[in-house]
Amino acid sequence: MAEREVELVVEGHPPGLQHHFSDLEQQREASTMGMWVFLITEVMFFGGMFLAYLVYRSMYYQAWVVGSEAMDFWFGTANTAILICSSLTMALAVRASQLGHRRALVILLIVTMVFGIAFMTVKGVEYHGHWLKHEFPGPSFHFEGPYEQQVEMFFSLYWAMTGFHTLHVLIGIIIIGFVAYYGWRGEYTPAHHNTVENVGLYWHFVDTVWIYLYPLLYLISHSHPYK
Amino acid sequence: MSTSAVPSPEREHYLNKDYGIRSWLLTTDHKRIALLYLMLITFFFFVGGFFALLIRLELLTPAGDLVLADTYNKLFTMHGQVMIFFFLIPAVPAVLGNFLVPMMIGAKDLAFPKINLASWYLLLIAGCLMLYVILTGGVDTGWTFYVPLSTAFLNTHVVTAAIAIFIAGFSSIFTGLNFIVTIHRMRAPGMTWGRLPLFIWSNYATSIIQVLGTPVLAISLALVGLERTLHIGIFNPQLGGDPLLFQHLFWFYSHPAVYIMILPGMGVVSDVIACFSRKRVFGYEFVALASIAIAVLGFLVWAHHMFVAGISLYAAMIFSFLSYLVAVPSAIKVFNWTATMYKGSISYDTPMLYALGFIGLFTMGGLTGLFLAALGVDVHVTDTYFIVAHFHYIMVGGMVMAYMCGLHFWWPKISGRMYPEGWGRLAALIIFVGFNLTFFPQFVMGYAGMPRRYWQYAPEFQVLNVLSTAGATILAVGYLLPMVYFLWSLRYGKIAGDNPWNAAGLEWMTTSPPPTFNFEETPVVTWDAYNYDYLDRDKKDVKEAPVG
Numbered sequence: 001m002a003e004r005e006v007e008l009v010v011e012g013h014p015p016g017l018q019h020h021f022s023d024l025e026q027q028r029e030a031s032t033m034g035m036w037v038f039l040i041t042e043v044m045f046f047g048g049m050f051l052a053y054l055v056y057r058s059m060y061y062q063a064w065v066v067g068s069e070a071m072d073f074w075f076g077t078a079n080t081a082i083l084i085c086s087s088l089t090m091a092l093a094v095r096a097s098q099l100g101h102r103r104a105l106v107i108l109l110i111v112t113m114v115f116g117i118a119f120m121t122v123k124g125v126e127y128h129g130h131w132l133k134h135e136f137p138g139p140s141f142h143f144e145g146p147y148e149q150q151v152e153m154f155f156s157l158y159w160a161m162t163g164f165h166t167l168h169v170l171i172g173i174i175i176i177g178f179v180a181y182y183g184w185r186g187e188y189t190p191a192h193h194n195t196v197e198n199v200g201l202y203w204h205f206v207d208t209v210w211i212y213l214y215p216l217l218y219l220i221s222h223s224h225p226y227k
Numbered sequence: 228m229s230t231s232a233v234p235s236p237e238r239e240h241y242l243n244k245d246y247g248i249r250s251w252l253l254t255t256d257h258k259r260i261a262l263l264y265l266m267l268i269t270f271f272f273f274v275g276g277f278f279a280l281l282i283r284l285e286l287l288t289p290a291g292d293l294v295l296a297d298t299y300n301k302l303f304t305m306h307g308q309v310m311i312f313f314f315l316i317p318a319v320p321a322v323l324g325n326f327l328v329p330m331m332i333g334a335k336d337l338a339f340p341k342i343n344l345a346s347w348y349l350l351l352i353a354g355c356l357m358l359y360v361i362l363t364g365g366v367d368t369g370w371t372f373y374v375p376l377s378t379a380f381l382n383t384h385v386v387t388a389a390i391a392i393f394i395a396g397f398s399s400i401f402t403g404l405n406f407i408v409t410i411h412r413m414r415a416p417g418m419t420w421g422r423l424p425l426f427i428w429s430n431y432a433t434s435i436i437q438v439l440g441t442p443v444l445a446i447s448l449a450l451v452g453l454e455r456t457l458h459i460g461i462f463n464p465q466l467g468g469d470p471l472l473f474q475h476l477f478w479f480y481s482h483p484a485v486y487i488m489i490l491p492g493m494g495v496v497s498d499v500i501a502c503f504s505r506k507r508v509f510g511y512e513f514v515a516l517a518s519i520a521i522a523v524l525g526f527l528v529w530a531h532h533m534f535v536a537g538i539s540l541y542a543a544m545i546f547s548f549l550s551y552l553v554a555v556p557s558a559i560k561v562f563n564w565t566a567t568m569y570k571g572s573i574s575y576d577t578p579m580l581y582a583l584g585f586i587g588l589f590t591m592g593g594l595t596g597l598f599l600a601a602l603g604v605d606v607h608v609t610d611t612y613f614i615v616a617h618f619h620y621i622m623v624g625g626m627v628m629a630y631m632c633g634l635h636f637w638w639p640k641i642s643g644r645m646y647p648e649g650w651g652r653l654a655a656l657i658i659f660v661g662f663n664l665t666f667f668p669q670f671v672m673g674y675a676g677m678p679r680r681y682w683q684y685a686p687e688f689q690v691l692n693v694l695s696t697a698g699a700t701i702l703a704v705g706y707l708l709p710m711v712y713f714l715w716s717l718r719y720g721k722i723a724g725d726n727p728w729n730a731a732g733l734e735w736m737t738t739s740p741p742p743t744f745n746f747e748e749t750p751v752v753t754w755d756a757y758n759y760d761y762l763d764r765d766k767k768d769v770k771e772a773p774v775g
Contacts, residue, residue, distance in 0.1 A: 018340075019335065019336075019744075020334065020335035020336035020337075020338075020340065020413075020744070021413075022749065026412060026413070029412055030338040030339075030408050030409075030411075030412040030413070031338075031339075033407075033408045033411060033412060034338060034339060034342075034404060034405075034408045037404045037407055037408065037438055038404060040438060040439065041400050041404070041438050041439075041441070041442045042442070044438075044439055044440075044442035044443050045442035045443070045445055045446050046446075047442075047443065047446075048442075048443050048446035048447060048450075048476050049446060049450075049461075051472075051476070052450075052461050052472060052476075055469065055472055056467070056468075056469075059467065059469075060467060063467075136457075137457070137458045137459050137460055137466075138457065138458030139458065141458075149465065149466045149467055150466065150467045152460070152466050153460065153461070153463075153466040153467055153468060156459045156460050156461050156463075156466065157461065159457075159459055160450065160453060160459050160461060164449075
């Protein structure tokens with residue numbers, strides 16, 4: 001973002017400028033700020049669950065260690081790697097749109113989508129495994145091991161937190177699909193690409209949530225001092 | 228007085244630009260969306276009011292004779308949910324704020340007009356779900372959805388009601404987001420932060436709360452819904468879950484939500500008092516920053532709703548102290564409003580009557596709030612009618628008064644017509660009398676020990692309850708009157724002209740009703756807000772140049 005190219009059309013109506021803004025700069029700043037404010041609401045939304053996690057983890061630490069050991073370390077690690085890679089391709093896609101490289105933009109967005117779909121696939125396999133082992137809360141919940149009830153609480157948080165996160169990944173994939181389509185049609189120019197930037201912000205946010213979920217859910221047992 | 232000519236009938240403005248139903252339902256004009264909101268929330272105001280009247284009718288006699296106990300639980304639940312989420316929270320921001328924020332700062336529209344329209348549709352969808360809940364048996368959790376009552380013990384439409392409020396919450400979030408970005412990025416040249424009307428400041432503070440608080444309500448309700456449907460038992464005591472955690476999350480939103488409801492009303496009252504006292508608001512900066520202070524402090528006091536719920540004594544003492552602190556910015560506002568009126572040339576038009584009513588009733592509600600912030604007194608009056616009276620003094624005596632105040636004040640701008648002044652003053656008087664008759668006895672009966680949320684009560688409270696019910700019927704008449712004469716004025720009202728109050732503010736410098744893009748050309752602001760000395764320069768001996 002260092003050298004933002006300013007190619008404002010001086011006379012007439014610049015393409016992509018909505019009627020109620022006075023210029024593209026104002027429009028760009030407004031939409032970026034809107035996205036950041038939206039991300040703040042997302043932080044507060046996930047914050048409620050992270051708070052619940054924190055409270056119960058401090059109350060039932062031993063059960064949390066047991067629950068964390070029931071997680072599949074490699075699935076979680078693979079998904080972390082996948083999402084970090086997708087963040088890279090997303091950042092490159094934003095850069096491509098700034099430079100006006102249409103072909104690179106579309107390809108990078110599609111690669112980001114593929115990473116997202118890969119994440120969801122891994123997550124789906126993982127969910128399926130938990131489901132088969134009756135590790136879904138409710139009347140049929142079953143867990144071989146100590147602290148069965150508190151472990152069910154751990155799984156409640158696991159399903160809620162990763163469930164809402166995966167929902168956000170899914171929404172992100174769909175939006176990126178639209179952006180890729182509009183990018184392929186050539187709607188984004190170096191002077192007018194805030195949609196790409198905003199989707200990038202959203203995608204990085206979704207990745208960041210996972211960066212916190214991964215250690216909190218998968219790695220407790222690996223840091224357990226008595227192991 | 229207003230110097231502009233009576234607008235010629237053929238002048239194009241936002242109301243007569245198009246007429247088709249599509250031009251309304253697909254509009255992105257913030258003024259039309261404001262009117263869509265006005266219709267929607269007026270409908271829900273009367274739905275919620277209907278429940279209130281049924282509650283008061285049941286309480287006319289000590290015996291539970293009109294409705295069953297379960298029905299009564301549903302009545303107060305749906306009264307609360309409808310009034311809070313479908314009337315009070317959208318009232319001033321989504322109707323008056325939507326209409327006025329862009330105009331007051333000299334913008335053509337809100338920053339995100341399509342999101343603005345989407346917000347209205349979200350509220351419409353949420354409202355339809357709520358109506359479905361109401362018509363198919365209702366919900367009886369109390370508006371608070373406390374667990375484990377809501378998750379494990381009730382077989383009513385808890386999930387549907389939670390989804391409705393979840394969606395209504397996102398409507399509120401997007402309105403707040405729109406306002407924040409608009410106020411930051413869309414101000415006209417010269418419209419600095421120090422020149423913004425206080426209505427803008429208070430809506431800005433409100434938006435901050437909406438954006439920070441509402442998502443927490445959303446996740447709390449989502450988790451309640453997941454617990455009921457999928458047994459994801461975050462709050463389930465059988466798994467070691469803590470129902471108090473739900474209360475913490477719920478009140479983290481729902482206490483600030485009180486300020487979502489009252490702060491915009493304070494903005495309305497600031498503007499109206501300045502206009503009808505013909506003075507700049509005394510201590511403008513302090514009133515502006517008090518809004519922000521209330522928004523910030525409002526996030527730090529939630530646990531005073533939980534003093535008897537079993538939180539630690541130390542936490543309770545800290546929350547008690549912080550709750551007292553909120554009184555400081557609130558008092559700053561009240562003192563500065565009275566100081567604004569001091570030596571002003573006051574006129575008692577309808578908006579001013581409402582504003583004066585607001586100051587008195589809000590002060591009553593605020594001072595009784597201090598009783599409740601005090602730990603010992605709170606234990607005595609928790610879950611009594613004292614609480615009910617307290618928050619109705621803030622919500623109805625404060626917020627609804629301010630909403631009516633703003634509606635009358637800006638009605639000439641919205642419709643281009645004057646409402647009938649005599650009827651307006653009469654309605655304001657009826658509402659004030661009816662309100663006090665309804666809710667003052669509730670302070671007395673609550674302090675004497677009458678609990679809330681029961682459909683029966685001890686016979687010694689009957690006199691006070693009859694007074695309260697009588698007041699509620701008077702109040703109902705008071706609210707129906709404006710509905711009638713506002714509609715009447717659309718056709719028969721006197722043509723208002725651009726600035727019937729000779730009021731300050733950019734919204735009064737454009738035509739009434741305004742053109743679609745608000746201003747013929749973007750205004751350039753060179754004066755401070757409330758430059759009444761300049762507007763009244765011909766009438767005063769002391770001549771002063773416009774500031775700036």
